[in-house]
Amino acid sequence: MKECKLYEKQKGKDKxxxxxxxxxxxxxxxxxxxxxxVRKNVDGKLYLTVYGRVxxxxxxxxxxxxxxxxxxxxxxxxxxTFGCNFRCGFCQNYDISQAQESEDYMEGVFGEKITPKQIxxxxxxxxxxxxxxxxxxxxxxxxxxxxxxxxxxKKGLKNILVTNGFMTKKCMDFIxxxxxxxxxxxxxxxxxxYKENCKARLKPVLxxxxxxxxxxxxxxxxxxxxxxxxxxxKEIEKIAxxxxxxxxxxxxxxxxxxxxxxxxxxxxxxxxxxxxxEKIGKKYLKHxxxxxx
Ligand code: SF4
Ligand code: SF4
Numbered sequence: 001m002k003e004c005k006l007y008e009k010q011k012g013k014d015k016x017x018x019x020x021x022x023x024x025x026x027x028x029x030x031x032x033x034x035x036x037x038v039r040k041n042v043d044g045k046l047y048l049t050v051y052g053r054v055x056x057x058x059x060x061x062x063x064x065x066x067x068x069x070x071x072x073x074x075x076x077x078x079x080x081t082f083g084c085n086f087r088c089g090f091c092q093n094y095d096i097s098q099a100q101e102s103e104d105y106m107e108g109v110f111g112e113k114i115t116p117k118q119i120x121x122x123x124x125x126x127x128x129x130x131x132x133x134x135x136x137x138x139x140x141x142x143x144x145x146x147x148x149x150x151x152x153x154k155k156g157l158k159n160i161l162v163t164n165g166f167m168t169k170k171c172m173d174f175i176x177x178x179x180x181x182x183x184x185x186x187x188x189x190x191x192x193x194y195k196e197n198c199k200a201r202l203k204p205v206l207x208x209x210x211x212x213x214x215x216x217x218x219x220x221x222x223x224x225x226x227x228x229x230x231x232x233x234k235e236i237e238k239i240a241x242x243x244x245x246x247x248x249x250x251x252x253x254x255x256x257x258x259x260x261x262x263x264x265x266x267x268x269x270x271x272x273x274x275x276x277x278e279k280i281g282k283k284y285l286k287h288x289x290x291x292x293x
Contacts, residue, residue: 002051004039005143006171015044022085022139022166023204035199036140037100038083050081051144053111054119055096056135059126065162066253068289070181070218071130076160077123080135081144082110086164087199088187089262090226097136098261116148120155130180134162142167142175149178164198165205172211181218183253184209188223188230189238197229206242213246220251222291225277227257227267236277244284252285254278256292 010016015030019039026034028041038050062076084097091097099110123131131152133145138161149159158180165184167175186209188194191202212219221243225231243250254277256269274290281288 001040001047001049002143004046004048006168006174007039007046009044015041017041017044017046019046020168021142021171023168023201024085024166025168034085036083036085036137038081038140048141048143050083050111050141052113052115053081054079054114055082055099055111056080057112057114057119057122059128060132062130062132062160065132065134065160065183066222066289066291067160067181067183067218067220068253069220069251069287070160071158074129075127076130076132077119077126077128078132078134079119079148080133080138081141082136083140084137084164085140085166085200086137089197090224090257090260090266092260093135094261116144116151119148120151120157123152123157124155128157130158130160132160132162134160137164137166139163139167139171142171146175146178149175153178164200165208166200167204167208169207169211172208172215176212176215176217179212179217181220182212183220183222184212186221186223186239186243189235189242190230193230209243210246213250220253222253222255224255224257225269225274226263227269227273229266231269231273231277233276233280236280240281240284240288248284249286251287251289252281253289253291254281256290258292 006021007019017028019026033040057079060078082096082099161182194200194202
């Protein structure tokens with residue numbers, strides 16, 4: 001556990017804190033955590049309970065992040081903690097991202113203890129060129145990301161954030177100098193989708209895609225196409241047009257949905273739908289890739 005950087009103490013005697021790592025900007029009472037379940041108010045200070053803890057660490061091909069246009073053919077040392085600021089019913093990693101709902105959840109003692117130095121050493125020992133902060137949402141453990149990223153950079157490694165893009169501008173400014181690449185989910189192009197399916201909002205994600213690009217970070221975008229939810233021609237066209245308005249060279253990954261977590265009754269995305277989306281995407285963008293096929 002380590003004190004967070006991205007928060008402020010609230011005025012008053014009740015020791016509330018306001019986190020500004022992500023756009024939920026939770027006001028957190030003493031003894032409680034924010035929506036993400038990992039940032040906790042202890043005696044009027046906000047702590048990151050998962051600092052120095054990982055639940056998942058693997059050597060992955062960089063293409064699995066997915067990043068197809070950044071150091072292709074190399075390996076990424078991938079780490080994740082637990083918790084998330086979103087509540088996606090289709091989450092593929094719900095066992096860790098929504099771990100607070102599980103009976104095994106033990107605040108602050110969940111996962112393996114590890115220092116930033118050990119993570120960097122393991123990445124180098126495994127001949128990885130990059131460290132990827134992934135599996136669950138890295139915005140919620142951004143101070144840990146930063147400490148690892150600073151050390152990684154000193155040792156010649158690059159840093160990759162795989163994110164839902166819901167961080168605040170302050171958080172983006174905090175982490176951007178240490179990042180080389182990002183894969184940002186653009187899950188749909190309506191606020192309703194974000195509200196209903198993720199308990200979040202669309203606009204901050206669009207803002208962060210623009211910000212990251214402006215800061216010169218290599219970005220690729222991913223959209224999971226869910227039948228009947230975000231796969232209309234009109235919506236696909238809007239996503240492609242938006243990405244092109246930022247830069248037509250930004251790669252777009254359109255991913256196939258399989259029934260998962262709270263969406264077990266939904267159907268698998270038909271290949272024809274994916275191909276249709278690819279065709280629309282290619283009208284506006286130079287690089288469109290289909291995933292999970
Ligand atoms: S990271 Fe987001 S969800 Fe978590 S406490 Fe901070 S504002 Fe709330
Ligand atoms: S943002 Fe990603 S990790 Fe978080 S619940 Fe949604 S799909 Fe899962």
